[in-house]
Amino acid sequence: MATNDLNHNLALLDMLRSILVAVGDAEQIPEESHALFLERFDEMKSGLLTDFDSSQYLGQDILCQVIERYPQIAHLVPRDLLWFFGGACFNFLSDEELDMYEALEERRFKAEQNGEPFDWNQEKQFMALPTNEDSPQH
Structure with missing residues (x-):
């Protein structure tokens, strides 16, 4: 597990925890x-x-419980966390999201094989850009 990948997901867990605390504070x-x-x-x-x-197994269970116990915030659960924990969490990702994350993992693997740096967020943004095939023809 790459340290920057773990740090990214730990930061997302901190964000999710603050949302959970706010739900509790709202009684x-x-x-x-x-x-x-x-x-x-x-x-x-x-x-x-x-x-x-x-x-990681406990994380799968907890993220699934967040979505099931707190449906009012399910849309706020970072998608990266669902991918990170995997397993039953994949049930909450669309086919398109699963394809995107698989492609990101392939890009990361190639970068690591070539000794190149890999920035998960930057690559994710790059993949979200429309391609020439997506843009309307004039």
């Missing part, structure tokens, strides 16, 4: 179960640094 859910859920969320996040494999 939209039972406080006790929400506090326990945030505790598990924090354990999973810290575990990514010490026992990545076990924490």
Whole structure:
């Protein structure tokens, strides 16, 4: 696991946690179960640094629970996290998103093989640009 990839996803987890805290502050859910859920969320996040494999499975479970328990914020869950944790999280990505992430992984692999730098966000933005085939002909 590349360190910059892990750091990117840890930052996204921080963002998602702040959204979850705001949902709790708005008293939209039972406080006790929400506090326990945030505790598990924090354990999973810290575990990514010490026992990545076990924490990845817990992360899959937690992200799926975020979408199922908090449907009002499901659209705010970063898509990169769904890809990062994989497994059951793939069920929440469209076929187009899965294709894009697979292409990103292929680009990253080629860059690593060639000893070239790879910026996930920059590549993702580059892929989102329309191609000549997408633009209307004049």
